Amino acid sequence: MGRLFKNSWALFLGYGILIIAHGLQGNLLGVRAVIENFNIIATGALMSGYFIGYFIGANAVPNLVGKVGHIRVFAAFASMASLSILLHAVIVDPYVWIFGRFLTGFSIIGIFIVVESWLNDRANNRTRGKVLSIYMIITFVGLGLGMLLLNFNDPKNYEPFILVSLLLSIALIPILLTKRKPPTFKKISAIKISELYKISPLATVSMFCTGFIHPAIFTMGSVYGALMNFSVFEISLYLFLITISGALFQWPIGYLSDRFDRRLIIIISSIIGAILTIFCFFSVTVSPDFVGLSSDWKIILQHISNHRLMFYIFISLYAGMSLPLFSLNLAYVNDFLPKEKFVSAGAGMQIIFGISAMTAPFICSFFMEKFGTNGFFIFLFIFQIAIGLFGIYRLTKRSTEEIPQNENTFTPLPKNITPVGLQLDPDTGVNLSNTEEEKKINKNLS
Numbered sequence: 327m328g329r330l331f332k333n334s335w336a337l338f339l340g341y342g343i344l345i346i347a348h349g350l351q352g353n354l355l356g357v358r359a360v361i362e363n364f365n366i367i368a369t370g371a372l373m374s375g376y377f378i379g380y381f382i383g384a385n386a387v388p389n390l391v392g393k394v395g396h397i398r399v400f401a402a403f404a405s406m407a408s409l410s411i412l413l414h415a416v417i418v419d420p421y422v423w424i425f426g427r428f429l430t431g432f433s434i435i436g437i438f439i440v441v442e443s444w445l446n447d448r449a450n451n452r453t454r455g456k457v458l459s460i461y462m463i464i465t466f467v468g469l470g471l472g473m474l475l476l477n478f479n480d481p482k483n484y485e486p487f488i489l490v491s492l493l494l495s496i497a498l499i500p501i502l503l504t505k506r507k508p509p510t511f512k513k514i515s516a517i518k519i520s521e522l523y524k525i526s527p528l529a530t531v532s533m534f535c536t537g538f539i540h541p542a543i544f545t546m547g548s549v550y551g552a553l554m555n556f557s558v559f560e561i562s563l564y565l566f567l568i569t570i571s572g573a574l575f576q577w578p579i580g581y582l583s584d585r586f587d588r589r590l591i592i593i594i595s596s597i598i599g600a601i602l603t604i605f606c607f608f609s610v611t612v613s614p615d616f617v618g619l620s621s622d623w624k625i626i627l628q629h630i631s632n633h634r635l636m637f638y639i640f641i642s643l644y645a646g647m648s649l650p651l652f653s654l655n656l657a658y659v660n661d662f663l664p665k666e667k668f669v670s671a672g673a674g675m676q677i678i679f680g681i682s683a684m685t686a687p688f689i690c691s692f693f694m695e696k697f698g699t700n701g702f703f704i705f706l707f708i709f710q711i712a713i714g715l716f717g718i719y720r721l722t723k724r725s726t727e728e729i730p731q732n733e734n735t736f737t738p739l740p741k742n743i744t745p746v747g748l749q750l751d752p753d754t755g756v757n758l759s760n761t762e763e764e765k766k767i768n769k770n771l772s
Contacts, residue, residue, distance in 0.1 A: 340501035341441050342464045344404070347493035348434060349472020351411055352376065353565055354490065355423065356548030357481045357558065358414075366549075368420040370691020373545035374684055375424040379431025381680040384744065387436040396440050401502060403436035408494040415487035435744065441501075442747035458737070458750035465740040466573035473569065476548075476562035516673035516745070522659060525671075528720040529659035532592055533675050535709040536651045537682030540741050542690040543568065543648070546702060549691075553699040554610055560634065564641055571642040572649025573738075579650045580657075580736030588658045588736075592651065593717035599647035600710035602640055607703040609637040648710065649741070652679070656748075657736040673745035 352373070359369040391399050410429040413422065445457050479485040523530040547568065551561035583591040656675055660668050693701035739748075 336500035336503065337441065337444055338460060338464060340497045340499070341461075342468050343493055344437060344441075344497035345465055345468030346472040346475065347490045347497065349469035349569075350475045350478075350486070350493075351430065351472075351490045352545055353473055353476055353548035353561070354481055354486050355414060355427070356545060357476065357552045357561060359420075359423070360549060360552035361482055362418055364420050366553075366691045366695050367688070368424075369549055370546065370688040370694075372420055372424045372427050373541075373549075373687030373691075375427035376431035376434075376545070377541055377680065377683040377686070379428040379433075380435045381431075381684055383432040383435035384439075384676070384680065386432075387439050390436070391439065391443070396443060397502065399436055400440040401498060403433040403440075404494055404498045407433035407437065408491045411487050411490045411494070415484045434742075438742060439744050439746050442744055442750070444501075446746065446749050455750075458739075458747075461743075461747065461750065462573070462738055462740050465742065466569055470566045470569040473562050473565040476558050476565075481558065515670055516677055517667065517670050519674060519678055522671065522674050522678070525662045526659045527723075528589060528592065528717055529655045529675070530678060531716050532596075532651065532658075532713045533655040533678045534682050535713045536655060537679040538686040538689070538709045539648055539706055540652065540679075541683040541686040542702070542705060543645070545687045546690045546694070550694070550699060550702045553694070564638055567638060567642045568645040568649075572645040575646030576650045576653060576738035579646075580653065580738055583654055583657060583736045588654065588661065589717055589721060592654050592658065593714050593721075595647045595651060595654070596710050596714035596717065599644055600707050600714060602644035602647060603703040603707040603710060605640040606637060606644060607700050607707075609640055610634075610700070644706075648706075650738070651713070652741050653736060653739045656739065669745055669748050672748040676745060679741075 356369070356373070359372065364372075387399065387403075407430055410426045410433065413426040413429075442461075445461060475489065476486075478489055517525075519530070544565075547565055548561055551564065556564075579591060579595060656672055659671055659675060663671055690702060690705045693705040695701070697704050
């Protein structure tokens with residue numbers, strides 16, 4: 327592990343700084359949008375702008391990398407991401423911000439693809455599991471630290487935007503000064519959505535619903551906190567707890583999914599998550615008297631109402647149940663595939679996730695407009711319970727005996743991983759080619 331860090335420290339450092347900036351940026355814009363009294367629908371639209379750019383970039387960047395190379399693409403997109411955040415600080419207008427978020431999404435996916443290509447180049451079949459683990463840890467810790475940086479300065483000021491731009495620019499330095507030559511890039515083809523649905527209806531539908539849940543959590547979560555009059559510290563704290571809890575719960579949930587029917591783990595996680603959205607709803611509701619429940623239930627609800635500590639507990643547990651769904655869906659669809667198709671299936675699942683992610687914040691904003699700020703949890707509840715109910719339906723259609731008992735195991739993954747990064751999963755069976763220089767490094771690592 328030490329030699330792995332020694333040979334890849336510049337790449338990990340640059341990516342870590344970049345992901346900290348990424349964690350700060352989206353939530354900073356959410357809080358600032360509320361301060362500027364943007365319409366909630368406009369706020370949802372600007373948050374969706376990021377995922378539209380991300381989705382389009384995922385399809386356009388591989389061709390661009392093949393034409394001009396990794397270093398040029400990385401430098402260009404890092405500069406574009408740095409400039410786009412400054413655009414938000416200079417022109418405070420929802421339409422300009424939507425365009426800025428689109429540029430950010432397009433740039434960030436390009437950066438992720440380049441970084442993950444480089445990681446593949448640094449890894450071999452013996453070390454890529456460790457590389458993927460480091461990548462995941464850096465991702466979640468970086469996102470969490472970025473959220474805590476909301477406290478750096480008042481979001482009403484321009485300094486936080488400058489900080490994001492500085493971090494994105496600094497992230498360039500260690501990566502661009504690396505001595506290693508950039509890797510060759512091979513575009514990954516995706517399995518069609520219709521084929522994925524035939525392979526696993528539950529994994530496909532669950533990933534589609536997950537595409538609504540995760541983007542809403544990480545974009546509209548800051549908007550929700552600001553509208554509920556949380557302080558900047560309180561917003562950053564609960565967003566930090568969401569990120570860390572979602573990361574930590576991946577291991578025990580993944581372990582259970584490898585031991586038992588993976589469908590049951592998806593169903594149980596989804597239903598528990600749905601229940602926890604109800605608890606979150608009432609933990610910050612001013613008065614639950616309108617519910618029309620018995621006096622005993624009203625006493626219980628009144629007890630947890632407006633209790634921020636309870637909200638932190640519920641939202642952390644909810645993240646622990648919800649965020650592993652992405653990896654669970656990938657693991658379940660891979661249960662029906664040979665290893666050589668894992669990466670292309672992952673690419674197809676990413677497309678499904680992206681289709682719903684593009685509209686998730688926008689649709690969530692409609693719920694918050696119609697049902698009040700707590701419509702945020704109503705939105706999450708609908709898609710959580712949809713996964714659970716469809717999973718129960720699928721239990722009646724496919725018996726446990728029909729599920730292949732192969733050697734595929736659950737792999738914890740960050741939601742922003744691209745199909746290029748999926749090749750780092752040892753379960754994919756991908757053989758990572760080695761140059762003479764790589765063979766020397768891999769010999770040292772062993």
